[in-house]
Amino acid sequence: MNTKYLDLLAQKYNSEEKVVTEIINLEAILNLPKGTEHFVSDLHGEYKAFQHVLRNGSGKVKEKISDLFAKELSEEEITEFATLVYYPEEKLQLIKNNFNNTQELNEWYTEMIERMIKLISYASSKYTRSKLRKALPEQFVYIIEELLYKTDEFTNKKEYYTKIVQEIISLGQADKLIIGLAYTTQRLVVDHLHVVGDIYDRGPEPDKIMETLINYHSVDIQWGNHDVLWLGAFAGSKVCLANIIRICARYNNLGIIEDAYGINLRPLLNLAEKYYADNPAFRPKKQPEEKLSDYEEWQITKIHQAITMIQFKLESPIIKRRPYFNMSDRLLLDKVDYDKNEVTIHGERYPIENPCFATVNPERPEELLEEEAEVIDRLLFSVQHSEKLARHMKFLMKKGSLYLKYNSNLLIHGCIPLDEDGNMESMEVDGKSYKGRELFDVFERHLRHAFAHPEETDDLATDMVWYLWTGESSSLFGKRAMTTFERYFIKDKKTHKEQKNPYYYLREQEDICRKILEEFDMDPDQGHIINGHTPVKEIEGENPIKANGKMIVIDGGFSKAYQPTTGIAGYTLLYNSYGMQLVAHKHFNSKEEILQNGMDVLSVKRLVDKELERKKVRETNVGEELLQQVSILNDLLEYRYLK
């Protein structure tokens, strides 16, 4: 061990006792049961549903309450108490309205505080006191610790505790304390959160999800194809930018661009008003509760067309300057007969429905009008200067990666590109061929480079970010080609089909999953692949657990727009010291419904894997780090303090 480093460390641990204490502390932590990991994916802007899953810890909160209180509380009381833990502010308000006098209310407060303290004591039993302290509401740490660590045998203290609780109530602090305790419980129930991609697009509030994640105690993110699209836009890719605005227009979410991120859409609207009219193919998709005036709907329809055409035009030069992207089939603007409104795809001619080619010059279809070029430049400037978006994108970079190896599991959003025989599929980038893990690393390097150079808009790194969104060998897209053009303009549904990478049927096989785990230097006996991206079609009998449990698909099914195809809202995964549990969620309607009726949206749990012995921190990623620290501290002890 480098002695310079040890000298530096000795400044922090400047006595033998300090080193010894820290070693003992770390050893103690290593022997605690591993914390609970919570996996969610495909949130797609559905902040409220995500909040609910986070607040109830995919059912863990209620489970702990039932464990503790099943004997003394009825099912109804348990649900009511669970709701108080999920939404303390709102539930307090509702409950308080039911009381007729202060005495009744105070009795209720006393009981709830006692229950909450019991619950916290139980939920924190596998953590150190120091960790629990960090999770407690700051202004009440001292008081809660007094209440938590009371020992019932010393009954002479009982009065003292009763007094503390009474004081809290009479000082008007009971609500605050209950709210603080509720959030502490939520935090204790889940130790670490994994978001397996697709925070953005289709739903209305991705920005709020980002704020939640920024404030969350422990989280990592595996980027999804939609997240990468946003990162690309921020990193200077105009075509990614056109895509995010197109998707926001398509799902009636332009508020995200304008109101949440403060990006001015006026120039785009002016262009749209000038060149486009109503067009059924471009009307926004709405949820039943969303209302738009005819005027608003026309405006969005026009913006939708304007930005879609800009997107198609921007794709062409990239496809042409990167032949190894192998996307020349996608140069569809070149294949349109603008007089007849027909397009030739794979040798077949199709009529174009609902055309909107007013800005296209048939001689040079990819050429942007000066106005279009100006609009996209102004949009890019605005995007790159949005303070809030910058904060969100930087967080996404800091906590995110294309894949993650965590506690012997491999977490990826999309796929590992495979050929039909189950071999890693290779892709050529700038004259060199890559496959498997190496390909992931190349993709990630380019993404990070593009992000570090937002002033570059046409370099390889920036083009590669777009490739990740839509390229045939992208680990995030996982399909051969994106048929956006066909879905807007051609009636014949066979042209809409997007062929999936063989990975999506091969992943049913255990040996393929084992091979993938080995490719990532992981133990195939221990590990699992945890995958998002594709909704599990429960309706059609699809099982989210595949390949003898080696593959777990956990699309959370949060996206309302996609729920009719899945039959269930989706899945989340929990992994604690006893093993893994898959949780199936039903549709989340509203917080109000849960507050009123206590309806919880969880159902079945399937045991994915049961540990024969309870897993300890020692056997986890965190444990590995702690073990290294212990070893360094032992070196320090020997070098500095032991004669």
Ligand SMILES: O=P(O)(O)OC[C@H]1O[C@](O)(COP(=O)(O)O)[C@@H](O)[C@@H]1O
């Ligand atoms: O349903 P929409 O809005 O038409 O989007 C469809 C597009 O979304 C994609 O499915 C990608 O999004 P997902 O990652 O959510 O699957 C594309 O393959 C497809 O072209």
Ligand SMILES: [Mn+2]
């Ligand atoms: Mn996806």
